[in-house]
Amino acid sequence: MYKLIALDMDGTLLNSDKTISERNKNAIKEARKKGVYVVLASGRPIDGLLNFLEDLDLISDDDYVLSYNGCLVQKSKSRDVISSVSIKGSDLDYLYKLSKEVGVNIHAFSKDRGLITPKNSKYTQYEADQNFITVKEVSHDNLDLNEEIIKIMMIDEPDILDNGIKKLPKELEEKYSIAKSAPFFLEFFNKEANKGLGLELLAKHLGIRKEEIITMGDAMNDYPMISYAGLGIAMGNACDEIKEIANYVTDSNDNDGVAKAIEKFVLND
Structure with missing residues (x-):
């Protein structure tokens, strides 16, 4: 059973119009009901993720975020730092x-x-x-x-x-x-910082094995976390390098690719 889903934002969770589809929101909500952590993993700072975290109801004492491509891992509500590599x-x-x-x-x-x-x-x-x-x-x-x-x-x-x-x-x-x-x-x-390392440090903090982690992304800054996870998923719109190392290729960010992957691997298991 998968216990953590880490999602890139631009080109992955977000549509081309920079919004989150209702199907993606619902899939994330249902995954969380099953006790699965859903973590946003982005190159953005946490302030640039705040609206999305609120939209997804991912701001609590038990929610986490990877910002700055994994350089900073922190709780989304208190902003307590889990790891920082600068x-x-x-x-x-x-x-x-x-x-x-x-x-x-x-x-x-x-x-x-x-x-x-x-x-x-x-x-x-x-x-x-x-x-x-x-x-x-x-x-x-x-x-x-x-x-x-x-x-x-x-x-x-x-x-x-x-x-x-x-x-x-x-x-x-x-x-x-x-x-x-x-x-x-x-x-x-x-040199030591990337989304993969940030995810690994968070997983250790939560006591989650990499085999219990799903990651989704589309660009080369997602490469470390796609290759780290037990199930690395490339978006249909991902670059060729990401698709080559992924365990699975889902639909594009404009066609609810995140939701379709969550439904397949988490909600229908």
Whole structure:
């Protein structure tokens, strides 16, 4: 019997119009009635998930959320931290200088200051609007090199970002976990942090074996948790790499793929 379902948000639980279908809501509700934990696992900060957590009634003393691609695992109501894996201001300083060299914009999430950037841009504002947070334009010339940074993102028009990525040094793959979570987002976080590790730490906290876990996702930042789980499920709209490692491919995010998988593997068992 499965005891925990971890769901990516964009491209998975959310439709193309960024809402949760009634069928998906009902399937999640019925799974929870059977005692199954349902956990949102997203690259977004918890504030960007709050409306969805409320919509799904996933805010209680016994509900959890994986935010920032697993860098932060916490209770959704009290926000008590289960695990936190971050990087530093020195990493932001390094990546900021690289971003200028390759010609792309950059922003970061500071634990204390929130969403910070040396210059607001289209996709930084998009990030802020999507997550209901504000942008703080701050100089990166005198960063506190010990400041706790949750994640850093290079952001730009897809063609500009892709061109910039080609110019990045290979050593970055040794220093950071890197995930392209959208055509215009390249994310950098602690080498030890990803959705898979965050899920593993939460599972240990709850006393749940990986064989008792279902995960669903569509993009490369979902790869670690899809490969970790006992049942890794790719969305019908997932990238080929995710479909290749998945145990099962469900329908697309616009055709209730999450609900159909929950109905098949949890509600009809």
